[in-house]
Amino acid sequence: MNENVYFECRKRAAIHNERLNSRAGAAEILGISESTLAHYELGITKNIPVDVVVMMAEVYNAPELKCIYCKSECPIGKELPIATEAGNIEGITVRMLSGLEDEKIDKIQKTLLRIAEDGKVEAAEREELKEMVQSLDRVYKAITELRMMAERK
Template structure:
């Protein structure tokens, strides 16, 4: 199948601009498109009308980028490039075929061999016909299931456990922290704190056998109900939280959690299967802020010490202050009334 741009016998450069104009209104005008490409309007017209025999490769690259048509480069190399047109290059759109190859590389299990055959049959001609649409939709649904997985891992993901059957319903609860306070002459004030831990509840089954139609894990990841039951009990008693991951879901959960409750049971007629209800809660490591309280300095007398190096006194006695060598000793100086004197609190003073 050739490029969409080459249908109806149109010039490929004009067809690609016309196609791109459906998503970019600026490209409806040849003048505006030429301005964006950095060439004259007449030059672009010559390219689109087939007047130019060999369009410069740098112009083709700019067109390919502006029109968002990478296939334009392949077409140029195959049909117009003097070197490339002599080489066996593929120029057809291989969207469906390419997607098919990528999918099949990841589906190497015995249980999906039928799906591989169906997908290859549909993609063989690169088109999905009306009678193949229902079959293709069924395969897409199966692939969506394979893309969704739930993990109960432990020990830094060294121990990986993939839930064999996804639950039909998952209940996720997230409660916010909103505190209401009444302030006089102001009214009610709302304070929003951190949310509560996320809580998840669901019910599912540990099937006795692997089945590609109902299992959400690969065959090599499948574990028996007894192994799963033992694993759930061990996670319930573990000192550290386990790693809970849900991929392929709108929730996209990735958190450490603890098992709040795990209730397994059996049903008559379904031999070997273990049904269970489980509730898990987000694990949060508490963080406590601490501070050191400063101790007050005290003296033996209980009085608050001075921050100054010296003490200042003022003589208030009418007779002044007599300084002696010793109690009742010889007077060596007289400080008159009203004069200040400084002392370090020891023997020295002035």
Template sequence: MGRNPIKENQNPYFRARKQAAEWDARLESRERASELIGIAAYTLADYELGNVKRVPADKVLIMADLYNAPWLLSNYCKNECPICGFLPLATEEKNICSVTVRLLKALREDELENMKNQLLEISQDGKIRDDEVEAVRKISEYLDGIAEVISEFKIMSDKALKGK
């Protein structure tokens, strides 16, 4: 058996394949996995070793489906896509307890009500005044946090519901 280089173990494509190999023996070898993806084994090795600047999006879609790793999609969008890199997306799978606690904490009624009132106040005149900029920034950060938790929930639920 060969050794797994340290760099390789940290790569999301490698991690996703190894996790999937726990329930699908076809994915244990890079050679067999590459056949299922429709690429050469050396190409998959390049993806898993980080030797390419950007993995083609169509191959990420195939790997995410084959490995039942929906988090690969948001990881690609967040870390590789030149357009979506700034979006508040989750990049790893979390457990349902962690996601639920974060989601319920983010959706507290009093905070939502406060944000709603601030937005109504700010938008009354149809523009953002200089004295409202900080409030808008805080609202935007709050919504980014909610968006990230929703993204975590989507990753967790997509994986759990696949095939059901």
């Protein structure tokens, strides 16, 4: 059976809400047909409406569904450093705080000020800017993990 993240999240949520054990119960809560939910869970329907994904994320207490949708379906989100699952609080904290160390932040601040000083980004400065953005992207990804964790009830 081609079970996917929508199915997995519903089954995980069924531990706390027995109506979610069946597609019929979940579909009723979500306000969609059972066959539509089956198509989503089996991967038959490739483009699930965003409002349904948001509803599933809320009903299933699975904020990662929104991030997965953005990362896989949205052409803009595909390019962003968005986490699609939250690790444990210890790992998230280490990744985030290691990127926010005073020395790293000071270097980013000084580099950015030097680059911005003349109001132009010269060709030679582009590589430094790219490295700086990559460093901040790692922090941003850890922040999205922390957001997912915080959104869970």
